[in-house]
Amino acid sequence: MDAGDARGYRVALIADELVNPAARGIDGLAALESAGWGAIQLPSGDYPDEVAAPLLDLVAEQTEEFTRHGYTVAVIGRRAGLDEALAAYGVSGLPSIEPRSTAALTRFLAQTAGSDPERPL
Amino acid sequence: MPGVAFVAHCLLNQNSKCSGGARCPGVYAPLVAALRERGWQIQQMPCPELAFTGLNRFWAVREQLDTSAYRRHCRRLAKGVAGAIEVHVRAGEDVVLIGLEGSPSMGVHITSSDPERGGRPEWPDGADELSPGSGIFIDELSAELAERGVEMPRATGITHQLPDHHGPGELESIVAILEG
Numbered sequence: 565m566d567a568g569d570a571r572g573y574r575v576a577l578i579a580d581e582l583v584n585p586a587a588r589g590i591d592g593l594a595a596l597e598s599a600g601w602g603a604i605q606l607p608s609g610d611y612p613d614e615v616a617a618p619l620l621d622l623v624a625e626q627t628e629e630f631t632r633h634g635y636t637v638a639v640i641g642r643r644a645g646l647d648e649a650l651a652a653y654g655v656s657g658l659p660s661i662e663p664r665s666t667a668a669l670t671r672f673l674a675q676t677a678g679s680d681p682e683r684p685l
Numbered sequence: 686m687p688g689v690a691f692v693a694h695c696l697l698n699q700n701s702k703c704s705g706g707a708r709c710p711g712v713y714a715p716l717v718a719a720l721r722e723r724g725w726q727i728q729q730m731p732c733p734e735l736a737f738t739g740l741n742r743f744w745a746v747r748e749q750l751d752t753s754a755y756r757r758h759c760r761r762l763a764k765g766v767a768g769a770i771e772v773h774v775r776a777g778e779d780v781v782l783i784g785l786e787g788s789p790s791m792g793v794h795i796t797s798s799d800p801e802r803g804g805r806p807e808w809p810d811g812a813d814e815l816s817p818g819s820g821i822f823i824d825e826l827s828a829e830l831a832e833r834g835v836e837m838p839r840a841t842g843i844t845h846q847l848p849d850h851h852g853p854g855e856l857e858s859i860v861a862i863l864e865g
Contacts, residue, residue: 566704566705566706569702569704569705569706569707570703570708570709570710571699571707571710571711572699572700572710572711573700574700574710574711575698575700575711583697583727583729584726584727593697593717594713594717595726596711596712597711597712597714597768599708600710600711601711601712602697602698602701602710602711602712603698603712603729604694605697605728605729605730607769608728610767610772611769611772612772615765615768615769615772618763618764618765618768619731619766619768619769621765622731622736622762622765625736626701626731626732626735626736627791629735629736629739630700630740633740635700641812642773648764649793681855
């Protein structure tokens with residue numbers, strides 16, 4: 565990896581309601597930014613199935629590329645159909661959390677991140 | 686009234702960049718702050734290059750990616766994104782698109798072009814590859830929306846990978862798009 569590259573090697577599949585939180589909701593995107601994680605946003609639960617299904621497939625396809633290269637990948641929040649979409653690409657068993665507070669999410673990110681974010685691919 | 690901003694994948698996930706391209710560990714905070722402060726929702730688009738040429742891809746210009754296979758791939762992604770855009774547009778919500786200037790795939794006003802580039806991946810430092818135009822995914826998204834009878838959203842691009850990047854100027858561009 566290029567020495568000037570700032571990536572964190574950590575990627576979270578994150579529910580839409582944590583990217584676009586309601587007032588007083590958990591700001592998952594802010595937590596990821598603070599902890600040095602990237603985000604793959606899951607389709608909104610408001611989307612009809614025919615819109616969400618292809619988006620979930622794209623999420624899974626991209627996730628497989630990160631897991632195959634040894635990036636730390638986790639799931640934050642819940643999205644119906646995600647497990648099936650990931651399984652279609654051979655991805656399962658990702659660490660996950662449905663956070664009840666920002667503090668719980670922050671702890672999870674720290675525990676899941678491991679200690680060596682600069683590992684080579 | 687705030688609406689929904691469809692943003693390039695890498696703006697929420699710099700891990701998707703090719704080697705040397707990540708400007709921060711993950712989330713590009715200036716964009717998120719600009720959108721949040723103005724009440725805009727965020728929707729992330731997929732990265733066209735990540736799933737096609739992978740994490741170990743070389744930097745590329747538009748001509749290297751502009752094949753029938755890559756356009757089919759981009760159209761597949763564009764169908765997914767256009768479906769989501771259509772949901773918001775049909776609901777009467779304002780939609781904008783924020784890409785990545787200089788990208789062969791996600792450029793909005795500036796892409797990368799060099800018809801001669803190919804073979805062993807070496808070229809002079811400072812090679813002038815930036816050129817006016819949009820990226821291949823943006824082309825395909827525009828075409829897909831047109832087929833659905835949905836107007837292409839107002840669009841701009843983040844400039845942080847351009848040599849003349851200027852943070853305040855980038856923010857002005859974002860705000861101008863949001864304010865229509």
